[in-house]
Amino acid sequence: MKNIYFLGGGNMCAALLSRLKNNGDFALFVAEQNEERQAFLRQAFDITVENALPALTADDILLLAVKPQDMQNALQSVQTNGALVLSIAAGLSCGTLSGWLNGTRRIVRIMPNTPAQIGMGMAGLFADTAVSADDKSLAQTIMNAVGKTVWVANEDDLHTITAISGSGPAYVFYLMNALFQAACDLGMPQDKARQSVLQTFIGSAQLAEQSGEDFGELQRKVTSKGGTTAAALAVFENAQTDKIIQQAVMACQNRSIEMGKQMG
Numbered sequence: 001m002k003n004i005y006f007l008g009g010g011n012m013c014a015a016l017l018s019r020l021k022n023n024g025d026f027a028l029f030v031a032e033q034n035e036e037r038q039a040f041l042r043q044a045f046d047i048t049v050e051n052a053l054p055a056l057t058a059d060d061i062l063l064l065a066v067k068p069q070d071m072q073n074a075l076q077s078v079q080t081n082g083a084l085v086l087s088i089a090a091g092l093s094c095g096t097l098s099g100w101l102n103g104t105r106r107i108v109r110i111m112p113n114t115p116a117q118i119g120m121g122m123a124g125l126f127a128d129t130a131v132s133a134d135d136k137s138l139a140q141t142i143m144n145a146v147g148k149t150v151w152v153a154n155e156d157d158l159h160t161i162t163a164i165s166g167s168g169p170a171y172v173f174y175l176m177n178a179l180f181q182a183a184c185d186l187g188m189p190q191d192k193a194r195q196s197v198l199q200t201f202i203g204s205a206q207l208a209e210q211s212g213e214d215f216g217e218l219q220r221k222v223t224s225k226g227g228t229t230a231a232a233l234a235v236f237e238n239a240q241t242d243k244i245i246q247q248a249v250m251a252c253q254n255r256s257i258e259m260g261k262q263m264g
């Protein structure tokens with residue numbers, strides 16, 4: 001059995017705990033500074049929660065889950081002693097983390113997203129130089145508890161992951177909200193508008209997954225020439241909505257690069 005030591009017991013940690021708690025392969029511990037939060041975690045998950053981490057060994061997994069701006073301070077008294085380090089902190093590079101952790105390169109950097117909170121996350125993972133195949137498999141097992149995973153070969157590719165799946169839920173909520181507003185403007189009661197929008201997104205995503213067809217092909221299948229859907233899509237195309245989405249993704253990626261540089 002492997003020990004996972006979480007540093008920071010916030011939302012992301014709780015999402016992982018709720019899914020890993022019944023997995024017999026891991027023993028779970030949390031270091032959390034906030035006393036109210038400590039009490040909540042003990043009660044919710046029946047696990048050991050302390051103010052600080054105990055001494056680690058090379059057999060352990062340290063999962064860094066504090067906010068990026070709190071990380072340097074949180075790592076000041078931490079000795080990894082060769083433990084595998086997993087970091088979900090946005091923007092902090094392996095080089096920066098290594099500098100704060102006595103030079104270890106046994107680090108996996110992870111970019112998760114918020115649907116991880118319900119086990120439907122999408123995370124990008126990058127392995128630093130001293131990460132073994134077994135380490136990669138452990139990191140993947142842990143993140144698969146809260147969703148799906150994809151490995152990237154270059155650390156810089158995590159900026160692209162940020163721009164697609166990291167920030168992606170916000171793009172989807174933006175579209176959902178626009179459709180909801182349009183439904184309300186057309187006189188639909190709010191509860192019915194919400195249900196119609198929700199089920200359209202859920203149903204379309206599941207149809208795409210189950211059919212395995214290209215998104216473009218699926219779109220063509222609901223668009224008959226001269227019909228109602230074609231009238232709506234012509235408006236999107238005239239406004240070059242696909243180009244606008246590309247620009248939004250690029251803006252996100254550029255901001256991620258810029259913030260990464262600022263954080264060193």
Ligand SMILES: NC(=O)c1ccc[n+]([C@@H]2O[C@H](COP(=O)([O-])OP(=O)(O)OC[C@H]3O[C@@H](n4cnc5c(N)ncnc54)[C@H](OP(=O)(O)O)[C@@H]3O)[C@@H](O)[C@H]2O)c1
Pocket residue numbers: 007008009010011012013031032033034037051064065066067068070073074075088089090111112113114115116
């Ligand atoms: N939530 C997401 O979906 C998501 C997505 C992508 C990436 N991430 C990354 O995941 C990380 C965690 O996010 P989160 O939403 O779970 O944050 P969060 O809810 O703020 O949790 C962080 C927790 O760590 C505690 N903490 C801070 N410094 C500490 C220290 N020195 N020792 C022990 N505990 C300490 C904080 O206590 P206080 O409240 O007292 O400061 C807080 O309870 C972040 O780095 C974020 O970038 C999250």
